[in-house]
Amino acid sequence: MTDDPSGTDPSTTDADPRVGAVDRASAVDSGTDASSRAFVPGHVTGFFSAHPDENPRSAGSRGAGIALAEGVEVSVVPADGDELPSRSGSTDPSPIDVRLNGEGADIEPVEAVLSALDATPRTAGVEVETDLPVGAGFGVSGAAALGTALAVNDAFACGRSENELVAVAHVAEVEAGTGLGDVVAQARGGIPIRIEPGAPGYGSLDGVPATGRIEYVSFGELSTAAVLSEDTAGLSAAGERALSTLRDDPTLSTLLASSRRFAREAGLLVPEVAEAIDLVDDAGGEAAMGMLGRTVIALGDGLSAAGYDPDVTRIHQAGARLL
Amino acid sequence: MTDDPSGTDPSTTDADPRVGAVDRASAVDSGTDASSRAFVPGHVTGFFSAHPDENPRSAGSRGAGIALAEGVEVSVVPADGDELPSRSGSTDPSPIDVRLNGEGADIEPVEAVLSALDATPRTAGVEVETDLPVGAGFGVSGAAALGTALAVNDAFACGRSENELVAVAHVAEVEAGTGLGDVVAQARGGIPIRIEPGAPGYGSLDGVPATGRIEYVSFGELSTAAVLSEDTAGLSAAGERALSTLRDDPTLSTLLASSRRFAREAGLLVPEVAEAIDLVDDAGGEAAMGMLGRTVIALGDGLSAAGYDPDVTRIHQAGARLL
Numbered sequence: 194m195t196d197d198p199s200g201t202d203p204s205t206t207d208a209d210p211r212v213g214a215v216d217r218a219s220a221v222d223s224g225t226d227a228s229s230r231a232f233v234p235g236h237v238t239g240f241f242s243a244h245p246d247e248n249p250r251s252a253g254s255r256g257a258g259i260a261l262a263e264g265v266e267v268s269v270v271p272a273d274g275d276e277l278p279s280r281s282g283s284t285d286p287s288p289i290d291v292r293l294n295g296e297g298a299d300i301e302p303v304e305a306v307l308s309a310l311d312a313t314p315r316t317a318g319v320e321v322e323t324d325l326p327v328g329a330g331f332g333v334s335g336a337a338a339l340g341t342a343l344a345v346n347d348a349f350a351c352g353r354s355e356n357e358l359v360a361v362a363h364v365a366e367v368e369a370g371t372g373l374g375d376v377v378a379q380a381r382g383g384i385p386i387r388i389e390p391g392a393p394g395y396g397s398l399d400g401v402p403a404t405g406r407i408e409y410v411s412f413g414e415l416s417t418a419a420v421l422s423e424d425t426a427g428l429s430a431a432g433e434r435a436l437s438t439l440r441d442d443p444t445l446s447t448l449l450a451s452s453r454r455f456a457r458e459a460g461l462l463v464p465e466v467a468e469a470i471d472l473v474d475d476a477g478g479e480a481a482m483g484m485l486g487r488t489v490i491a492l493g494d495g496l497s498a499a500g501y502d503p504d505v506t507r508i509h510q511a512g513a514r515l516l
Numbered sequence: 517m518t519d520d521p522s523g524t525d526p527s528t529t530d531a532d533p534r535v536g537a538v539d540r541a542s543a544v545d546s547g548t549d550a551s552s553r554a555f556v557p558g559h560v561t562g563f564f565s566a567h568p569d570e571n572p573r574s575a576g577s578r579g580a581g582i583a584l585a586e587g588v589e590v591s592v593v594p595a596d597g598d599e600l601p602s603r604s605g606s607t608d609p610s611p612i613d614v615r616l617n618g619e620g621a622d623i624e625p626v627e628a629v630l631s632a633l634d635a636t637p638r639t640a641g642v643e644v645e646t647d648l649p650v651g652a653g654f655g656v657s658g659a660a661a662l663g664t665a666l667a668v669n670d671a672f673a674c675g676r677s678e679n680e681l682v683a684v685a686h687v688a689e690v691e692a693g694t695g696l697g698d699v700v701a702q703a704r705g706g707i708p709i710r711i712e713p714g715a716p717g718y719g720s721l722d723g724v725p726a727t728g729r730i731e732y733v734s735f736g737e738l739s740t741a742a743v744l745s746e747d748t749a750g751l752s753a754a755g756e757r758a759l760s761t762l763r764d765d766p767t768l769s770t771l772l773a774s775s776r777r778f779a780r781e782a783g784l785l786v787p788e789v790a791e792a793i794d795l796v797d798d799a800g801g802e803a804a805m806g807m808l809g810r811t812v813i814a815l816g817d818g819l820s821a822a823g824y825d826p827d828v829t830r831i832h833q834a835g836a837r838l839l
Contacts, residue, residue: 343725354766355706355723382834383678393722400678402666404838443677511705511834515727 228270230516231343233336234509235261235325236378236385237409237483237490239452240459242432243373243425244390249364253390254374255436257448259490260382261407263506265323265333266516267340269348272316290318293327293337302338305365310353312345319344328414330486335375338362339513347515355380356393359513363392370421382512384448386439403445404510408496408503412465412487420461420485431458445492452481463487472499551593552670553839556659557832558584558648559701559708560732560806560813562775563782565755566696566748567713572687576713577697578759580771582813583705584730586829588646588656589839590663592671595639613641616650616660625661628688633676635668642667651737653809658698661685662836670838678703679716682836686715693744705835707771709762726768727833731819731826735788735810743784743808754781768815775804786810795822 241256289312291303303319306312319341325331339362346353353361363376377396378385384401420428435451453470456462466482469489473480478495482488489496496503564579612635614626626642629635642664648654662685669676676684686699700719701708707724743751758774776793779785789805792812796803801818805811812819819826 346725350767352765352767353725354709354763355725358725383837386677394720397717399680399716402669402676402678402681402838440677442675444673444675510837514706514833515725 228268229344229347230266230268231340231347231513232264232266232516233340233343233379233513234264234382234511235323235336235506236332236375237261237330237488238332238374238378239448239481239484240432240435240455241374241387241484242429242436243421244429246391249367250360250392251390251395252367252373253363253377253387253392253396254432255387255390256374256432257384257386257401257436257439257452258374258378258484259384259407259448260379260509260512261325261331261506262509263325263331263504264379264509265321265325265336265340267337267344268320268322269341269344270318270320271348272318289316291321292319293321294323295320300334300337301369302334302362302365302371303341305368306338306341306361307345309361309365310342310345310349310351312349312351315349317345317348326411326486326488328416328486329411330415330483330488331411332372332375332379334369334371335362335366336379336513338365339376339379343513343515360392360394373421380512383510384445384508386436386443388436388440399440399443401439401443401445401448404508405445406493407490407506407508408494408501409483409488409490409506410469410496410501410503411483412463412489415461415463415485415487428459428461431455434458446479449479449481449492456482456484461485465489469496469499469501472501475499551591552667553589553591554663554666554670554836555587555589555839556663556666556702556836557587557705557834558646558659558829559655559698560584560653560811561655561697561701562771562804562807563755563758563778564697564710564807565752565759566744567752569714572690573683573715574713574718575690575696576686576700576710576715576719577755578710578713579697579755580707580709580724580759580762580775581697581701581807582707582730582771583702583832583835584648584654584829585832586646586648586654586827587702587832588644588648588659588663590660590667591643591645592664592667593641593643594671595641612639614644615642616644617646618643623657623660624692625657625685625688625694626664628691629661629664629684630668632684632688633665633668633672633674635672635674638672640668640671649734649809649811651809652734653738653806653811654734655695655698655702657692657694658685658689659702659836661688662699662702666836666838683715683717696744703835706833707768707831709759709766711759711763722763722766724762724766724768724771727831728768729816730813730829730831731817731824732806732811732813732829733792733819733824733826734806735786735812738784738786738808738810751782751784754778757781769802772802772804772815779805779807784808788812792819792822792824795824798822
């Protein structure tokens with residue numbers, strides 16, 4: 194039994210026999226031989242409690258969410274290839290170009306990862322590509338940071354372990370204020386439950402064992418930094434109650450129900466999302482708000498059945514990985 | 517970006533809109549609507565140290581290995597479906613049939629998982645299918661136990677979390693004496709490093725961030741129980757040295773090198789495997805012995821280049837999962 198439903202395992206056409214070499218089968222296919230690539234699933238949080246700490250490895254959140262097959266791909270292309278975007282005439286002190294969906298971008302946690310892995314003195318291009326909405330609670334910044342950590346480690350043979358790379362990305366995200374728990378959840382995949390906050394070695398995770406189709410609609414952004422800069426005591430108390438409920442019954446249905454209650458109790462529910470949740474419920478489905486965004490997610494075809502035109506994805510059972 | 521190179525995401529044809537229902541798209545495709553299915557990657561250990569303990573959740577091994585895309589699929593079919601093998605006239609006290617590749621089988625850790633999940637009073641069939649050699653160091657028994665835990669939990673709505681299911685399978689494997697570390701490694705996937713022994717909540721894992729093609733040849737079985745019943749002090753000292761070496765340089769090449777040294781120092785190297793490792797080395801490749809079996813694995817096309825006719829698979833970047 195091979196876990197490859199497509200039957201198109203690229204290993205059978207792998208023309209690179211170099212021992213110890215990173216596998217280049219996929220890169221050869223796409224014509225970018227010199228790049229290292231990583232995929233990181235999107236992640237929508239249903240509920241959370243915030244746990245700031247002076248040590249950014251200990252800081253983080255408790256909570257739960259869903260990793261999505263729709264995610265972020267990061268490619269790192271070293272400069273000795275032909276693929277490096279031209280930098281002639283640039284006065285930018287960093288020799289690394291970061292692009293998001295083809296446009297020059299300043300993604301603070303990505304820059305922090307490059308710095309932490311001592312990659313900035315090297316010359317490379319970092320390409321971040323995603324079909325997910327940015328800033329709407331899908332964990333794009335965390336995914337960009339974690340994908341950059343994996344791909345840079347591979348491209349420049351930094352010699353870090355997986356846990357170390359997850360920690361570097363988690364710290365970058367926490368210090369940038371763009372998220373508290375997406376990175377460790379995206380490293381695990383599936384339906385991660387963040388039992389204790391923090392990077393590997395500090396936090397701990399469990400998961401809801403389930404799979405299935407997910408639909409989502411995003412009505413726009415909600416600032417993570419703005420919410421987290423307010424008094425989060427009430428929010429966190431609601432998040433801890435939701436976590437306790439889910440740990441007593443680790444199922445998808447209970448995740449959605451406790452997430453709906455959290456959004457109300459934490460005062461985060463926005464009108465468009467509240468209306469969508471009600472309409473999905475009226476149609477016999479189950480939905481919840483994605484934290485932190487003006488985003489609604491539903492199980493199965495819940496949003497379609499309620500008359501929306503949602504994006505469709507699936508629960509992604511695997512964590513972040515090199516391609 | 518979607519992590520689905522085949523472009524055949526079954527979610528887009530999912531005809532089951534039931535809210536909270538386990539996704540049945542794959543089952544519908546294969547015509548077995550009532551079954552719950554799980555895939556667990558194979559796992560080859562390169563080196564290990566044994567850590568027995570009176571508490572089977574604390575017992576386990578340190579070490580490292582490689583999760584393989586070739587693995588084990590477990591299907592659980594409740595009796596109210598048509599698919600249950602007929603048991604009329606049977607005097608077997610267990611109402612659950614366990615089959616391995618279509619033949620009735622007595623897999624002790626699978627029976628233990630069924631008992632731990634209180635599944636034995638229910639009527640069902642458990643089908644375990646694999647193309648991997650059995651008893652040759654590919655973790656088939658651990659995969660069967662973990663896949664059974666995931667599929668039974670899903671089929672009978674047992675309400676256990678992922679960590680609990682991994683713990684149930686780990687305990688079943690440890691108590692059966694069929695393995696010490698495969699289950700936790702197979703739950704993680706990739707190239708797991710077992711830093712501390714034991715089930716989730718007791719042990720801890722890291723990983724080597726790498727991917728690529730793997731070849732293997734198996735010359736037959738080596739009894740895990742027989743090796744583990746001997747004095748393992750020398751073996752474990754060699755395993756601890758190898759772990760320290762790998763943690764200093766968590767790369768594929770160092771995993772293979774420290775595994776070769778472990779096999780020699782632990783006195784486990786068998787002649788066919790030693791010869792294959794040498795021939796792969798002569799051809800410019802890298803190979804190591806799979807513990808515990810008369811098995812050799814190589815990176816890339818190492819065994820082909822050395823004149824063998826190996827099985828071909830890949831490093832499997834994901835852990836065990838429901839299908």
